[in-house]
Every structure is written in structure tokens, then in C-alpha cells.
Amino acid sequence: MRPLAQSEAAMSIAAPFLVGVAMIGLWETMCREFEIPVFLFPKPSDIGRTVASEWPSLLRALGMTLRIAFQAFGTAVIVGTLIAFVFVQSRVIERSFFPYAVLLQVTPVVAIAPLIIILVKNTQLALTLCATVVALFPIISNTTLGLRSVDPGLASLFRMNRAGRLQTLWRLRIPSALPYFFGGLRISSGLALIGAVVAEFVAGTGGRSSGLAYEILQAGFALDIPRMFAAMLLITAAGVALFSLMVALSKLALGAWHESEVGVET
Amino acid sequence: MEVLSVEKFFPDGTRALAPIDLTVPAGEFVTLIGPSGCGKSTLLKLVADLLEPSDGRILWWRGYGDKLGSDGRRIAFVFQDPTLMPWARVEANVRLPLDLAGVTRQEARGRVADALSRVGLQGFERHYPRQLSGGMRMRVSIARSLVTDPNLLLMDEPFGALDEITRNRLDADLLKLWWERKLTALFVTHSIYEAVFLSTRVVVISARPGRIFKTVTIDEPQPRDEGFRDSPGFAAYCRQISAWLAEASVPPGGE
Numbered sequence: 001m002r003p004l005a006q007s008e009a010a011m012s013i014a015a016p017f018l019v020g021v022a023m024i025g026l027w028e029t030m031c032r033e034f035e036i037p038v039f040l041f042p043k044p045s046d047i048g049r050t051v052a053s054e055w056p057s058l059l060r061a062l063g064m065t066l067r068i069a070f071q072a073f074g075t076a077v078i079v080g081t082l083i084a085f086v087f088v089q090s091r092v093i094e095r096s097f098f099p100y101a102v103l104l105q106v107t108p109v110v111a112i113a114p115l116i117i118i119l120v121k122n123t124q125l126a127l128t129l130c131a132t133v134v135a136l137f138p139i140i141s142n143t144t145l146g147l148r149s150v151d152p153g154l155a156s157l158f159r160m161n162r163a164g165r166l167q168t169l170w171r172l173r174i175p176s177a178l179p180y181f182f183g184g185l186r187i188s189s190g191l192a193l194i195g196a197v198v199a200e201f202v203a204g205t206g207g208r209s210s211g212l213a214y215e216i217l218q219a220g221f222a223l224d225i226p227r228m229f230a231a232m233l234l235i236t237a238a239g240v241a242l243f244s245l246m247v248a249l250s251k252l253a254l255g256a257w258h259e260s261e262v263g264v265e266t
Numbered sequence: 267m268e269v270l271s272v273e274k275f276f277p278d279g280t281r282a283l284a285p286i287d288l289t290v291p292a293g294e295f296v297t298l299i300g301p302s303g304c305g306k307s308t309l310l311k312l313v314a315d316l317l318e319p320s321d322g323r324i325l326w327w328r329g330y331g332d333k334l335g336s337d338g339r340r341i342a343f344v345f346q347d348p349t350l351m352p353w354a355r356v357e358a359n360v361r362l363p364l365d366l367a368g369v370t371r372q373e374a375r376g377r378v379a380d381a382l383s384r385v386g387l388q389g390f391e392r393h394y395p396r397q398l399s400g401g402m403r404m405r406v407s408i409a410r411s412l413v414t415d416p417n418l419l420l421m422d423e424p425f426g427a428l429d430e431i432t433r434n435r436l437d438a439d440l441l442k443l444w445w446e447r448k449l450t451a452l453f454v455t456h457s458i459y460e461a462v463f464l465s466t467r468v469v470v471i472s473a474r475p476g477r478i479f480k481t482v483t484i485d486e487p488q489p490r491d492e493g494f495r496d497s498p499g500f501a502a503y504c505r506q507i508s509a510w511l512a513e514a515s516v517p518p519g520g521e
Contacts, residue, residue, distance in 0.1 A: 160341065
């Protein structure tokens with residue numbers, strides 16, 4: 001036990017893992033002990049069995065939700081970055097339009113989603129649009145902040161060497177913005193998934209889309225509680241995977257130089 | 267011969283600099299020294315064209331065209347901080363002024379290697395700034411300023427943040443560089459010892475508004491070495507400048 005506890009890396013994986021195992025174990029025994037019926041609160045083993053047996057349809061639903069999330073995320077990254085570039089061109093533009101970006105952020109998707117779903121015929125497109133609205137703001141605000149966060153000394157250096165606007169953008173502003181941009185990616189990727197799920201909920205079972213939220217709704221109607229848990233489990237897993245992907249990307253891009261990605265070695 | 271005759275006036279809410287005339291002949295090492303806030307850094311930034319002189323007085327470059335921004339002007343600036351791009355390796359940091367000027371990679375490679383070897387950093391081309399010590403980062407910064415072969419090198423307290431041992435070593439290396447490359451330098455510092463050790467001329471600036479209080483020529487043979495620091499002449503210059511600085515720090519008229 002001792003050498004394991006001393007290793008930092010082993011601790012950070014083993015400790016949460018042990019907690020998880022203990023909690024699942026407790027859950028399982030409690031449900032068995034008090035004989036709680038499956039339709040009230042399923043045991044972990046029930047959920048596991050459902051995931052295994054319903055795998056094909058759950059996987060299809062997961063694919064649908066992920067597709068919407070990724071489309072929304074991609075759109076948000078492209079549009080958000082473009083907007084940020086426009087914002088840093090002039091303070092006037094930023095001052096004029098930033099409040100509207102904030103409006104987009106503070107209005108809950110659940111409130112906008114019905115409107116979008118009514119206005120946009122294509123369900124898939126409507127859902128993507130909803131998720132994009134949610135995922136957009138962190139990209140805009142982080143990238144704008146990043147593009148503005150240029151070391152004043154370096155800015156002077158570029159000015160003294162008579163760097164052009166494009167040179168300054170490419171060699172100074174964009175690299176300076178990268179850490180902020182990747183921070184935005186992490187937040188936005190999670191929000192895109194949440195946006196996709198929420199939009200599906202709002203669209204309800206009427207739509208022809210059948211993502212994980214649809215699965216949950218259907219399972220709820222059918223009182224198939226283990227299936228609800230199974231769908232929820234997949235959403236969580238997808239969120240964790242998405243986040244890890246962003247962390248890995250950020251490490252790849254910034255690992256060599258940025259403080260946040262550099263270990264404590266000297 | 268290249269003469270820089272500066273005359274300017276810089277009210278900045280308060281009056282930061284009274285009209286100042288300063289000539290830096292080619293090949294000289296002129297140091298500005300004065301109490302904090304006396305405007306010596308401002309003066310340097312004006313020369314570098316990082317600030318606009320507020321009263322329309324201009325810097326004149328005699329012998330090199332007439333206007334600022336003409337091609338005869340190759341100014342390099344070494345800041346208080348190393349001011350390196352953390353995302354770029356040492357070689358890319360040093361190459362930056364050449365890249366911005368559109369020099370080809372092939373030509374740049376030789377000049378970068380030369381500049382790095384002059385500051386004793388050969389072998390560190392592929393390092394990132396965070397992997398270097400404070401003194402080494404400053405060396406990278408100096409290499410970057412040398413790479414354009416400047417005809418005026420401006421330095422704004424470049425070694426102020428370093429420990430004394432590193433500072434003395436960098437001073438000695440800088441002096442050697444100045445001598446070998448026949449540089450013209452305008453240097454700002456707080457340290458009397460540094461000023462005397464490096465300079466051919468020391469200009470004492472007084473505060474509020476900044477103006478030239480006294481000028482002294484350090485009439486010691488070049489190239490100097492560490493032994494100069496122990497000579498009686500060195501001590502005499504330091505004493506003299508120290509006395510002037512004390513005087514310069516008292517506002518005229520007294521308060």
C-alpha cells in the first residue's frame with residue numbers, strides 16, 4: 001500500500017476509482033438490503049444489464065446526440081473565433097455588439113429552443129442551432145480576451161520593428177490568445193453536449209430525432225427506469241470523453257511552453 | 267559620423283521632460299542615470315519612437331537622411347524584462363526582428379547563430395525561454411537586439427532585475443560586445459557602478475521636470491576589464507556621480 005500512496009500519479013487515479021467502487025458497492029447492497037423495486041430505483045447491476053442488452057439502440061441514440069453536439073461545437077468554434085477577430089479590430093465594434101453576445105449567453109436555451117424548433121423546419125438543424133447558441137459565448141469571450149492579452153513589452157517590440165498588422169496578428173496576437181482559446185474550448189465542448197440534450201428534451205418525442213434525451217423521455221413514459229439511468233450514464237461518459245479530448249488537444253498545442261501545461265520541473 | 271541631437275519637451279499632465287539636448291556620437295556608450303521617475307526611461311522611449319514627443323520637437327539624425335523611419339535608422343531596444351515570446355524557441359525569438367523585416371531564413375540562420383554565440387548561448391537554440399535562467403533570458407534579449415546590426419542600441423535598465431553577480435558578468439560581456447562590434451549605445455540604469463564601468467560618458471538627470479544635471483566623461487582606456495572596478499579612478503568617478511545624484515534628487519528651490 002505504501003509505495004502506491006506515495007506515487008502521485010497512482011494516487012490521482014486509484015483514489016477516485018476506489019471511491020467510485022465503494023459507492024457503487026454501497027448502492028448495490030442498499031438496494032438489495034431494502035428490496036427497493038427496480039421501477040423505483042434500479043441497482044447498478046440492473047443498469048449494467050440494460051446497457052448490455054439495449055446497446056445497439058442506445059449506441060444509435062448516443063451517435064445522434066454526439067453528432068448534434070459536434071456540429072454545434074464546430075460551428076461555435078468557427079463562428080465564435082471569427083466574431084472575436086472582428087471584436088478586436090475596434091473597440092467600437094466590440095462595445096456595440098458585445099452586449100448582444102451577453103444576451104445570447106444569459107437567456108436559457110430552454111426558453112429559446114421552442115422558438116427555434118418552431119421556426120426551423122428541419123429538426124436536426126434546429127437542435128444544432130440551439131446547442132450552438134449555448135456553446136458560442138465562451139469561445140467569443142475567451143478568444144476576444146486572449147487576442148487582447150498581449151504582453152505590452154512584446155507589442156512595443158513589434159511596433160519598433162515596424163511589424164505590419166498581419167504580422168502582429170499572426171506572430172503575436174494569435175499565439176498569445178491560444179491558452180485562452182483552449183480554455184474556451186473546454187467550456188464550450190461541454191456546453192455543446194448539454195445544449196444538444198436540452199434541445200432534444202424541448203423538441204420532445206414529436207421530432208424524428210432520436211438522441212439520448214429522447215431515450216430518457218421514452219423510458220420515462222414506459223417506466224423503464226434502468227434504461228433512463230443507462231442513457232444518463234452514456235451522456236455523462238460522452239461529456240467526460242469530450243472534456244478529456246479538449247484537455248489532450250490543449251496539452252498538444254501548449255505543452256511545450258505554457259505554464260498551465262508544464263509540469264513542476266525546472 | 268552619426269550624430270543624434272535630441273531636443274524635446276514632454277508634458278504628460280505633469281512635465282516629464284524639460285527640453286533636453288543630447289548628442290550620442292557614433293561608437294560612444296552614453297549612460298543616463300538619475301532618481302526614479304526623472305524621465306530617463308521616457309527619454310529612451312522617445313528616442314525609440316515608442317512615445318511621441320508632445321511638443322512637436324523632433325529627433326534629428328544628421329548624416330543619415332532627415333526623417334525618422336528612413337532606412338538609415340536601425341534602432342534596437344533592450345527592455346527591463348527579457349520580453350521574449352514564451353511560445354517560441356530561443357532561435358525563433360532572436361530571429362524575430364529579421365523575420366519581421368522579411369530577411370530570408372537562409373541569411374537569418376547565420377546571423378542568429380552569430381548573435382547567439384556572441385552572448386555565449388550557442389547550444390541553447392532549441393530551448394524555450396522558460397527553460398532558461400533570468401540571466402540567460404536577458405542574454406537572449408541582447409542577442410535579439412544585436413541580430414539587426416543596429417546603429418543605435420537602447421537599453422532600459424536591462425539588468426535591474428538580476429542578482430549582482432550575474433549583473434556584473436553581463437556588464438563585462440556587454441562592454442566586450444560594444445567594443446568588438448563598435449556599437450553605439452544609450453543605456454539607462456540606477457546603478458552608479460554599472461554606469462561608470464560601462465560608459466564613455468555618464469549623463470546625470472534630475473527629476474521633475476527631467477533635465478540634464480551634469481555630464482561626465484569617463485576618461486578611461488578601452489577595452490576595460492574587471493580590474494577597472496578596483497582602480498582608484500573608478501572609485502573617484504563613483505563618488506562624484508553619487509554626490510551629483512544626491513544633489514539632483516533635491517528639487518530646486520527646496521520643499
